[in-house]
Amino acid sequence: MIRVDDLTVSFGRGDARFVAVNQASFDVAANSAFGLVGESGSGKSTLLRALCGLVPVESGTFDLESDKKPQMVFQDPFGSLHPRQTVDQALREPLLIHGVSDQEPRIHQIMENVGLSPTLRFRYPHQLSGGQRQRVAIARALVLEPDILLLDEPTSALDVSVQAEILNLFKDLKEQRNLTYIMVSHDLAVVSFLCDAIAVMKDGRIVEQLSRDRFAAQDAIDPYTNSLFQAYQ
Numbered sequence: 683m684i685r686v687d688d689l690t691v692s693f694g695r696g697d698a699r700f701v702a703v704n705q706a707s708f709d710v711a712a713n714s715a716f717g718l719v720g721e722s723g724s725g726k727s728t729l730l731r732a733l734c735g736l737v738p739v740e741s742g743t744f745d746l747e748s749d750k751k752p753q754m755v756f757q758d759p760f761g762s763l764h765p766r767q768t769v770d771q772a773l774r775e776p777l778l779i780h781g782v783s784d785q786e787p788r789i790h791q792i793m794e795n796v797g798l799s800p801t802l803r804f805r806y807p808h809q810l811s812g813g814q815r816q817r818v819a820i821a822r823a824l825v826l827e828p829d830i831l832l833l834d835e836p837t838s839a840l841d842v843s844v845q846a847e848i849l850n851l852f853k854d855l856k857e858q859r860n861l862t863y864i865m866v867s868h869d870l871a872v873v874s875f876l877c878d879a880i881a882v883m884k885d886g887r888i889v890e891q892l893s894r895d896r897f898a899a900q901d902a903i904d905p906y907t908n909s910l911f912q913a914y915q
């Protein structure tokens with residue numbers, strides 16, 4: 683479904699050139715979830731942004747086998763929702779931009795799918811809980827029915843109990859809508875819960891890829907992956 687081959691992204695020029703993603707290669711099977719872990723600054727968000735077309739690729743290629751744009755879900759739903767837009771407006775906007783006509787049923791349906799009560803439809807972000815806000819962000823990402831979601835620390839800003847609800851929602855939505863995910867998280871438990879395969883990034887490079895089973899068993903070869911596992915215990 684997703685093939686990334688030798689992808690390199692850099693910022694700045696000449697002496698100031700900084701390689702944020704360095705020859706990353708991986709494949710993601712359709713309807714699977716691929717995890718990206720690694721310390722802060724290792725290039726995880728930049729990799730997702732490149733796949734979304736938000737930063738230019740310097741060299742290498744990627745292929746998303748979908749005619750729809752992948753959508754992103756970010757860590758902070760307060761930041762990704764407009765404070766003066768109601769839930770209704772936030773969900774309607776992508777439909778308006780893309781000239782989708784059956785807006786009412788789509789908004790109803792997507793709110794139901796992500797577990798948002800219809801009574802929340804005309805509320806503003808500050809009138810919602812953190813979990814409800816993240817559900818709105820997820821609904822907004824899904825309203826145009828993409829095949830691929832790119833999730834950047836999507837549960838990190840939430841309370842632990844709410845994190846579990848949102849992770850279960852991601853799991854259900856993946857099956858119901860046949861979605862493919864790439865998810866960044868610093869929480870190794872989150873990654874092993876949701877992801878079928880995991881890549882470990884350090885300094886822009888993918889140093890190791892592990893199946894879920896090997897990841898859960900902490901059966902790594904690379905010393906950096908082992909240090910991540912140790913730090914997590």
Ligand SMILES: Nc1ncnc2c1ncn2[C@@H]1O[C@H](COP(=O)(O)OP(=O)(O)O)[C@@H](O)[C@H]1O
Nearest residue numbers: 693700702720721722723724725726727728729
């Ligand atoms: N727009 C940008 N301009 C310059 N440097 C950037 C830009 N975006 C990210 N970087 C740098 O690239 C590196 C990787 O960042 P990022 O992808 O956000 O890492 P991560 O998500 O793994 O924490 C960091 O050193 C960051 O400062």
Ligand SMILES: [Mg+2]
Nearest residue numbers: 726727728834
């Ligand atoms: Mg990041």
